[in-house]
Amino acid sequence: MAEIVFGSNTMQLLIALILVSTFMILGSTRLYSCVRAFGIQSFLLACVAGIVAYSTGKNDIYIIAVLTLLFKSIVIPYFLIYIIREIKVKKEIDLYVKISPSLIIGGGLVVISYYLIRSINVISELSSFALSASMSLVSIGLFIMISRKKAIMQMIGILIMENGLFLGAISLTYGMPLLVELGIFFDVLIAVLIMGILIFRINRTFESVDTSILKNLIG
């Protein structure tokens, strides 16, 4: 029964939309639209978790879905917007790799992760879409971390990677034990808080959140 869920049209649609939201982050040059796209991605992820919970009938996963909805798609985006407002950072993103090459690299990463996943013998053929999407989320998140200069974008990159891991975990195991999930969850939340404080500190010391000037010595 669980295998049917991942082949179903709605599920494929949600996973495709998650990929689209990742490319929205990759293709935009504004901080606010990146944060908004991240919120949409987390919302879609919560929908995926909700459908898995509905089809497997496990109550734990409902809790996970609600938590994802509350924290990842509402609290964390608002926290990011709060940081952007507080430190009055320029709204444009500075890039090491320009928009169109990074979109093409993103497409390449999707293909690579598909081939990587295909070489693993996945239990069901149909969840290979979810798995390769999760793999590409992880690699695109990493790519965003290394190709963007703003510290906030690196935070978003690591959150995308975390979303990818969540998608992979839920599509392979149909929900890990509640305790493990909650542990990961609060880990992410605390990480976001610490990274937020770190960004404030970077801003106070260097008067910018551009990570490329962190190499400079300050005496």
Place this chain on the structure above:
Amino acid sequence: MIAALQSAILQIIIILAFSPLISGIIKKAKAFFQIRKGPSIFQPYYDIAKLFRKDSVVSQNVSWIFHAAPIISFAAVMTAGLLIPIYITSLPLGFAGDLIAVVYLFALARFFTALASLDAGSSFGGMGGSREMFVAAMVEPALMLSIFAVALNVGSTNLSYISQTLSGMGMDALSPYQILAFVALFIIAIAETGRIPVDNPSTHLELTMIHEAMILEYSGKQLAIVELGAMAKQLLIFSLIANIFFPWGIASAGSGISALVLALLVYMLKIVIIGLAMAAVETSTAKWRLFRLPDLLSISLMFSFLALVSFIIVKGG
């Protein structure tokens, strides 16, 4: 034979009669969004009728290409119109070509318009022509990829077969690759019809225009043909979107008169909705710098690429 000829003539008449109206509706909707009164939705008809009554002024230095280009472009667009399902899936010229022929007929029309823009030797014309080719070089791969994603899904490149199959599938037609290809094709439609993030249809500021700069030298009857061709191309691209991605309600071959009338009404409704969406996009975005356009079009390319890849992942296992 006679029936095919009749349906071909009917299709041409519908395209020509309806394409100025959709331009007028988009203009009116834009005016509404900007809290202006705006011209009547029938204004494009009056404009074209006025232009047909006027004489053409032609530069002494132009060659035959300048005179031939409007007619060739118009004929290419109309031929493409016979290959795209409008309100009925059976096509008058369906045996002669498919999706790929439509893409290249549009390319032929564009090629001759750009050639004519260079012919008169005015600097603005050449600028418009070079910009048009710059945009076209990025639009075409994205257009091809998104069309291939749809064609792979259905298993044919024949447009009438595609819309017939998809309209028979019901809500199952809303597969992820279909939706990704739709988003890609919508961005392409913005570029192809010369709408705001790419080109401004209502500008006459020389530094920003693309399509208007190319046809700057035309006047009178030739301008009327060029304008009508551009409007018909816009309508055809909208019908391509409507009948590939939302094919429900299209009539199939051998339907009765009442079914045909109903299909025509549903078709008009779909086109008006797409036009209103275009007007909303045009109002809510600012025109992009020319050198930022590769970003927009590579987003479209990426969407169609994702459509293809997700099709291969889901179906190819």
